[in-house]
Amino acid sequence: MSATIQPEILLKLEDLLVRRGGVTVLDISRLEVFQGQVLSLIGPNGAGKSTLMLTLAGLLKPSRGAIFFQGERIADGGFAYRRHIAMVFQEPLLFDATVFENVATGLKIRGMSRGDIVRAVPGYLERFGIGHLAKRSARKLSGGEAQRTSLARAFVTKPEIVFLDEPFSALDPPTREALTNDLERILRETHTTAIASTHDQTEALRLADRIAVVIGGKIAQIGPVAEVMNRPADEFVASFVGVETVLPGRVVRVSAGAFAAAVAGGREVEAVGQVEPGDAVLCCVRPEQVTLSPNPTPPGSSARNVFAGTIRQITPLGLFQRIRVDCGFELVAYVTRQSLEELGLTEGKPVSASFKATAVHVIRRKEPLPL
Amino acid sequence: MDLIIEGVKQALYLLFTLDREVIGITLLSLQISGTATLISLFIGITAGTLVALTRFPGRQLVVSLINTGMGLPPVVVGLFVTIFLWRNGPFGFLEILYTPAAIILAQAVIATPIVTGITLAAIQHLPANLRLQILALGATRAQMIWILVKEARLPLLAAVMAGFGGVISEVGASIMVGGNIKGYSRVLTTATVMETGRGNFDIAIALSVILMLLAFCINAILTQIQQRERPR
Numbered sequence: 001m002s003a004t005i006q007p008e009i010l011l012k013l014e015d016l017l018v019r020r021g022g023v024t025v026l027d028i029s030r031l032e033v034f035q036g037q038v039l040s041l042i043g044p045n046g047a048g049k050s051t052l053m054l055t056l057a058g059l060l061k062p063s064r065g066a067i068f069f070q071g072e073r074i075a076d077g078g079f080a081y082r083r084h085i086a087m088v089f090q091e092p093l094l095f096d097a098t099v100f101e102n103v104a105t106g107l108k109i110r111g112m113s114r115g116d117i118v119r120a121v122p123g124y125l126e127r128f129g130i131g132h133l134a135k136r137s138a139r140k141l142s143g144g145e146a147q148r149t150s151l152a153r154a155f156v157t158k159p160e161i162v163f164l165d166e167p168f169s170a171l172d173p174p175t176r177e178a179l180t181n182d183l184e185r186i187l188r189e190t191h192t193t194a195i196a197s198t199h200d201q202t203e204a205l206r207l208a209d210r211i212a213v214v215i216g217g218k219i220a221q222i223g224p225v226a227e228v229m230n231r232p233a234d235e236f237v238a239s240f241v242g243v244e245t246v247l248p249g250r251v252v253r254v255s256a257g258a259f260a261a262a263v264a265g266g267r268e269v270e271a272v273g274q275v276e277p278g279d280a281v282l283c284c285v286r287p288e289q290v291t292l293s294p295n296p297t298p299p300g301s302s303a304r305n306v307f308a309g310t311i312r313q314i315t316p317l318g319l320f321q322r323i324r325v326d327c328g329f330e331l332v333a334y335v336t337r338q339s340l341e342e343l344g345l346t347e348g349k350p351v352s353a354s355f356k357a358t359a360v361h362v363i364r365r366k367e368p369l370p371l
Numbered sequence: 372m373d374l375i376i377e378g379v380k381q382a383l384y385l386l387f388t389l390d391r392e393v394i395g396i397t398l399l400s401l402q403i404s405g406t407a408t409l410i411s412l413f414i415g416i417t418a419g420t421l422v423a424l425t426r427f428p429g430r431q432l433v434v435s436l437i438n439t440g441m442g443l444p445p446v447v448v449g450l451f452v453t454i455f456l457w458r459n460g461p462f463g464f465l466e467i468l469y470t471p472a473a474i475i476l477a478q479a480v481i482a483t484p485i486v487t488g489i490t491l492a493a494i495q496h497l498p499a500n501l502r503l504q505i506l507a508l509g510a511t512r513a514q515m516i517w518i519l520v521k522e523a524r525l526p527l528l529a530a531v532m533a534g535f536g537g538v539i540s541e542v543g544a545s546i547m548v549g550g551n552i553k554g555y556s557r558v559l560t561t562a563t564v565m566e567t568g569r570g571n572f573d574i575a576i577a578l579s580v581i582l583m584l585l586a587f588c589i590n591a592i593l594t595q596i597q598q599r600e601r602p603r
């Protein structure tokens with residue numbers, strides 16, 4: 001039997017409280033960041049992600065609490081700690097100088113000799129695909145090139161932890177995709193610990209080892225990616241991590257680990273979980289787990305949940321089409337454009353929607369919600 | 372019209388013959404206003420940067436005072452500098468009234484709020500997160516301030532131009548605290564006033580042409596630097 005090796009804690013936060021103008025902006029009892037891992041902070045706008053990021057980076061003094069780096073408490077001002085970190089903001093925040101001089105800034109600040117700087121910088125320019133832009137003024141760069149310069153400036157100092165505050169959110173999708181690819185590769189190659197805030201779940205899924213969902217200045221849930229995405233702690237987390245169907249229900253039957261819950265429209269959803277009859281539950285279904293078929297009873301399906309419904313709305317969503325089906329309750333499914341055409345799915349068309357009992361994530365509630 | 376043509380001719384004559392008195396007055400003007408501008412840059416850039424980067428009670432009032440100071444009337448400055456340096460005044464012991472040093476002091480008082488105000492605006496106009504970005508690169512507070520000032524260098528050139536332009540052309544304070552003593556504290560503006568009063572319009576025009584040329588040349592050089600560095 002092999003023991004699971006727990007990664008070393010690089011950064012730890014305890015009993016953090018940040019107040020601004022008499023309002024509590026952050027209230028987090030504990031947060032740990034592990035060596036070599038990427039922690040993604042996701043949450044709605046104004047949830048406190050950036051404030052948490054600035055506090056962890058030693059750039060914002062909390063009203064209360066302590067931050068520990070490699071087991072040592074960060075002193076006020078955190079100058080020594082700041083020499084171990086780097087940060088990339090949403091705006092590239094480049095200086096009025098050439099790309100080379102921008103990337104060299106952190107090294108100059110550290111008092112590195114010109115010779116060492118000239119030896120260190122080109123490798124990072126190449127790594128981020130901006131070697132040919134070394135002599136160009138930072139004012140003449142495109143958005144993607146500017147953000148690449150900003151990333152190279154952060155990584156050239158070989159930080160032990162890098163903070164990425166929605167660095168790609170202002171970029172167009174193809175540039176964002178290319179930069180995410182490069183960043184993912186470089187994070188893996190350099191084993192750099194990173195904290196990345198984003199409101200783009202795809203980006204979080206690509207980069208993160210763990211995800212923390214920040215809502216209302218608190219960490220609503222933190223854990224490995226699969227756990228947070230597939231087993232959200234509550235309906236707020238569920239709605240934020242892309243579980244588009246959250247059905248309030250009440251358990252009506254229980255048998256051998258499975259149960260049925262009455263949901264809206266007089267329908268019953270079958271799911272797996274340890275519940276008691278009468279329990280109030282939330283049944284969460286991810287849109288990619290829902291299968292649509294033009295046949296009323298899809299042949300050869302093992303799905304325990306099959307509902308007849310009508311397509312209410314089809315919305316293009318990047319690579320997918322988001323389909324809203326009225327089954328007496330609202331169910332959301334994602335299909336590819338090809339499937340949409342092959343199945344002849346159009347708004348107003350009757351379909352059957354199905355998903356397995358095991359695809360339903362169940363959240364138990366103390367207080368029932370109206371069906 | 373003849374008066375003006377005669378004045379311009381006289382100016383050209385004085386310039387091309389390198390008239391000793393005119394050259395002496397011009398060099399003294401440059402020396403006094405240049406020194407006053409340097410002093411105002413040192414104080415103004417430091418004060419403007421500190422006010423831009425710090426939050427303290429009464430900051431709004433301080434900013435209003437700086438902005439008001441940008442339009443400080445030179446005669447008012449002259450009056451108060453005279454009172455302060457008067458034999459019985461608080462700084463009378465320095466015994467610098469009616470000397471070039473007094474003019475430098477008065478001109479520095481005029482230029483400092485101009486440089487402070489422009490520096491304050493320039494630093495405040497930099498992106499809000501730039502300060503945090505510099506700190507996140509591992510900078511000390513002093514390094515951060517230096518990088519910010521470098522980033523604001525183009526508007527700061529405007530501060531140099533405005534500061535120098537303001538003091539080289541002022542007359543009220545210079546005449547009050549300098550006394551317009553021939554060969555000692557006579558500068559281009561005070562000499563122009565004196566020659567106009569005597570009815571020597573040709574010499575007055577000559578001095579004013581030199582004054583304008585001087586201001587133009589210095590501002591042209593600074594503008595050249597500013598435009599060369601301007602982001603495209």
